[in-house]
Amino acid sequence: MGTSLDIKIKRANKVYHAGPQQGKVTPSPVDFTITPETLQNVKERALLPKFLIRGHLNSTNCAITQPLTGELVVERSDAAVRSVELQLVRVETCGCAEGYARDATEIQNIQIADGDVCRGLSVPIHMVFPRLFTCPTLETTNFKVEFEVNVVVLLQADHLITENFPLKLCRA
Numbered sequence: 011m012g013t014s015l016d017i018k019i020k021r022a023n024k025v026y027h028a029g030p031q032q033g034k035v036t037p038s039p040v041d042f043t044i045t046p047e048t049l050q051n052v053k054e055r056a057l058l059p060k061f062l063i064r065g066h067l068n069s070t071n072c073a074i075t076q077p078l079t080g081e082l083v084v085e086r087s088d089a090a091v092r093s094v095e096l097q098l099v100r101v102e103t104c105g106c107a108e109g110y111a112r113d114a115t116e117i118q119n120i121q122i123a124d125g126d127v128c129r130g131l132s133v134p135i136h137m138v139f140p141r142l143f144t145c146p147t148l149e150t151t152n153f154k155v156e157f158e159v160n161v162v163v164l165l166q167a168d169h170l171i172t173e174n175f176p177l178k179l180c181r182a
Contacts, residue, residue: 079136090126
């Protein structure tokens with residue numbers, strides 16, 4: 011019998027085990043700052059309220075059995091914050107000589123703050139990866155399964171701020 015980390019595939023009455031990937035997960039912490047100036051795809055930057063959001067993710071190289079962790083701090087915001095969410099997205103890419111097809115699917119959404127967040131207060135980031143919808147990051151010649159996490163801040167007057175971070179999931 012294998013450990014709880016083993017993947018078991020049953021075919022023709024045979025059980026195949028895929029054990030942990032070789033090597034250790036090397037942490038890759040990411041610090042981020044979100045301001046109106048750092049945003050992309052903004053049509054009317056002058057209409058945005060002034061804000062400053064800082065935070066960090068402890069690592070974007072993640073063991074699939076361990077949670078994604080970090081923290082977020084709303085330093086200042088002229089508009090009231092309605093909510094702060096974490097979205098986990100699975101990105102599947104298939105390709106051949108004719109081109110590539112890319113499909114992104116939101117597989118989990120966690121609200122980490124509701125209502126106007128106190129300025130300067132550290133909001134913890136803690137996301138457990140869902141077992142049925144995640145797997146180790148996979149990249150082959152014609153097929154990829156990748157993951158991203160979006161930090162989404164919704165301000166009053168329906169201003170939606172999104173910061174995207176690619177993740178590498180590993181089985182350790």
